[in-house]
């Protein structure tokens with residue numbers, strides 16, 4: 001049975017799902033060195049933001065197949081290191097959207113009305129009605145930086161509170177922004193005009209310290225900033241100085257450059273600053289959602305099924321996956337086959353999507369073809385996660401082409417591998433009930449379903465060849481399951497594809513190419 005380590009507190013609903021397929025150990029608060037010591041026993045790791053999954057931990061995780069982050073941000077996981085090792089990293093991109101959006105809205109209102117400080121003063125025994133006069137958000141301008149899932153929900157609610165909405169997001173269209181009720185503007189304009197600025201962007205090299213001394217100087221003295229996205233988007237020292245000197249009115253922060261927040265100028269500021277300890281996703285509902293979402297994906301990966309929100313498998317969203325799944329199997333089979341025909345070291349793989357397939361998303365098919373191609377070299381070590389990296393490291397160049405005019409089959413895939421021993425090509429399509437068929441080998445048309453053990457010959461199309469080959473295989477006790485010849489012209493060159501019941505015995509290939517008329521022979525195990 002598989003073993004799963006849960007190293008941060010996650011909702012029981014997730015544990016229950018994992019327990020159906022694995023032994024689950026819950027060990028929270030582990031030091032990095034303790035995690036390094038035990039991770040080798042586990043097939044899966046489930047975390048929230050508390051566990052930092054470093055390269056050192058990944059290197060020690062010899063059995064690990066999947067890391068599940070119960071939440072959105074995977075900045076506490078060394079995703080490139082996991083990818084290199086073929087470990088799937090999954091998250092829950094939507095489970096806590098509402099929780100985070102509501103936290104940002106709550107922060108905006110709490111900051112405007114000084115609720116935390118007013119509450120603390122009453123609890124201290126005071127009744128001070130003069131120190132906490134606030135500001136209304138009605139008819140004020142809210143600048144939303146990042147109009148994704150959380151930003152959009154914030155926009156929808158803020159609209160109903162009568163706010164004017166500006167948004168900056170270079171990756172969404174003006175039409176989409178308008179649908180959400182926002183006017184898409186340049187960042188500088190947003191900074192200059194907004195009364196409230198709320199951040200809903202990922203932390204990337206471009207967004208790190210997006211709010212700094214220079215950008216703060218562009219804002220109104222009455223501006224208030226809310227960050228419930230990621231620490232590090234705001235340069236905290238510059239923010240604290242701007243608030244202290246009255247250059248902006250305040251800030252409400254849920255996330256920090258370093259968490260837990262240590263020594264910080266922000267702590268000494270008064271009611272114009274609200275700080276919460278990364279609580280954006282901390283609602284009962286969100287924690288149930290993310291735990292279920294991620295546990296289901298870990299379960300699926302452990303059962304050999306694809307995960308719906310893998311962050312390191314390119315282009316494999318659930319919708320794409322459903323549509324392309326049979327073609328990915330085709331691509332993988334063809335990759336494996338052409339790799340074995342080419343033998344030696346492959347230097348160039350040409351992937352041509354034909355017919356209907358020419359209009360499809362190609363990246364997953366290329367990845368699947370590479371996975372198949374590298375299978376002989378890497379066996380189970382290659383998967384959809386690391387196939388592209390492994391190919392790149394081996395110097396395999398990939399060219400993708402499309403040809404919608406090829407209409408022999410509804411959609412077909414053509415792979416051509418050029419290596420140190422020459423060039424070979426295969427084409428395949430899905431026929432009938434989406435069954436994989438080889439439709440061409442090295443330019444010779446055939447129509448055979450691939451089987452586990454196959455033999456291909458390149459020979460002269462002349463009487464007696466098939467009989468001689470059959471007798472030779474018989475003398476080695478090899479049973480032929482099916483056989484087909486593909487030729488372009490009568491008595492020209494031809495290809496023979498044979499499905500055989502067992503692997504070919506050693507030495508037989510040398511005997512086969514001694515048969516007069518047979519120029520080459522290749523054995524393949526799929």
Ligand code: NAD
Pocket residue numbers: 072073093096097100145146147148149150151168169170171172200201202203206207228229230254255278279280281282
């Ligand atoms: P999302 O991917 O749906 O949206 C992010 C948006 O940011 C996208 O529309 C993208 O186009 C935009 N974007 C990317 N780079 C940008 C840039 N340089 N400038 C402007 N826009 C840019 O993500 P989401 O689910 O809405 O999450 C937003 C943020 O909130 C993330 O950082 C996430 O990690 C964080 N988050 C925090 C908490 C919390 O507990 N505080 C909870 C959930 C999510």
Ligand code: MLT
Pocket residue numbers: 048049070071072073074096278280281
């Ligand atoms: C997330 O990325 O999902 C949030 O920051 C919440 C969390 O850390 O769990």
